[in-house]
Amino acid sequence: MSHVPELAVKNLHVAVEGKEILKGLSLEVRKGEIHALMGPNGSGKSTLANTLMGYPRYEVTSGEILFKGKSVLEMEADERSRAGLFMAFQYPVAIPGVSVANFLRTALNARRAVQDANGTGAMPVGKGIPPKEFRALLREKMALLHMDESVAGRYLNDGFSGGEKKRAEILQMAILKPEIAILDETDSGLDIDALRVVAEGVNALVGPDLGVLIITHYQRILNYVKPHFVHVMVDGQIQISGGPELALKLESLGYDWLREGKEVTTP
Ligand SMILES: Nc1ncnc2c1ncn2[C@@H]1O[C@H](COP(=O)(O)OP(=O)(O)OP(=O)(O)O)[C@@H](O)[C@H]1O
Numbered sequence: 001m002s003h004v005p006e007l008a009v010k011n012l013h014v015a016v017e018g019k020e021i022l023k024g025l026s027l028e029v030r031k032g033e034i035h036a037l038m039g040p041n042g043s044g045k046s047t048l049a050n051t052l053m054g055y056p057r058y059e060v061t062s063g064e065i066l067f068k069g070k071s072v073l074e075m076e077a078d079e080r081s082r083a084g085l086f087m088a089f090q091y092p093v094a095i096p097g098v099s100v101a102n103f104l105r106t107a108l109n110a111r112r113a114v115q116d117a118n119g120t121g122a123m124p125v126g127k128g129i130p131p132k133e134f135r136a137l138l139r140e141k142m143a144l145l146h147m148d149e150s151v152a153g154r155y156l157n158d159g160f161s162g163g164e165k166k167r168a169e170i171l172q173m174a175i176l177k178p179e180i181a182i183l184d185e186t187d188s189g190l191d192i193d194a195l196r197v198v199a200e201g202v203n204a205l206v207g208p209d210l211g212v213l214i215i216t217h218y219q220r221i222l223n224y225v226k227p228h229f230v231h232v233m234v235d236g237q238i239q240i241s242g243g244p245e246l247a248l249k250l251e252s253l254g255y256d257w258l259r260e261g262k263e264v265t266t267p
């Protein structure tokens with residue numbers, strides 16, 4: 001594959017409230033690829049995800065983030081999202097007063113408006129998705145994720161259980177059809193059936209038009225959503241990358257062997 005990677009992170013340094021968290025991280029994700037990002041608590045995985053999405057607290061002190069060949073560093077979070085970058089949050093927040101359906105319709109219309117401007121959308125410029133078409137789309141995707149239809153009318157994440165929130169995140173991804181999706185611990189807090197449903201939902205979306213970065217602590221979800229690459233982050237950098245076997249090795253050995261390796265190589 002020689003085309004420009006949809007997501008290219010180059011020697012990224014990021015500080016949060018003056019403290020350096022990411023210390024020279026490089027990573028490329030192409031459409032059609034599934035990458036898993038693992039690593040101990042506090043190593044900077046969510047910091048990377050939040051920085052990719054453009055949250056203002058995360059200050060890029062050096063390095064570059066390219067999406068489809070263009071720097072996103074000057075783009076606001078919503079602009080990145082409309083362009084086709086998506087993130088499912090580790091801790092989704094409630095939006096009281098905004099129903100799931102309204103939230104998704106607004107987000108979809110915003111995303112499609114950008115696609116139309118680029119000449120890739122299926123909609124006449126300036127028109128939102130027709131309500132009937134949207135309801136059908138929503139129904140289809142909710143069925144895919146085994147979600148009860150009544151959820152569509154509830155306020156987003158308001159009073160949702162942990163597992164319901166994670167499902168709502170994947171529903172959003174299914175509706176928005178991003179080009180690159182970052183899933184930050186989408187598997188955490190899911191019961192075994194919910195994990196399978198969510199993983200199948202992700203698998204149904206995976207294909208040549210989508211690249212995925214799955215942040216996880218557990219090999220379990222990788223049994224369902226099979227990664228092509230596994231990266232391990234330690235102390236703000238990717239310490240080692242490999243294939244799916246690397247996740248299995250971590251499952252049995254933990255992270256100590258990596259940290260020990262680091263001590264040997266650090267002067
Ligand atoms: N807003 C913030 N203010 C201060 N420190 C922060 C902030 N955000 C992140 N950090 C620090 O950055 C480090 C990396 O945090 P991050 O959330 O990226 O880790 P993580 O790899 O996602 O961990 P986990 O596996 O527990 O989710 C931590 O030491 C954390 O305390």
Ligand SMILES: [Mg+2]
Pocket residue numbers: 045046047090184
């Ligand atoms: Mg995290």
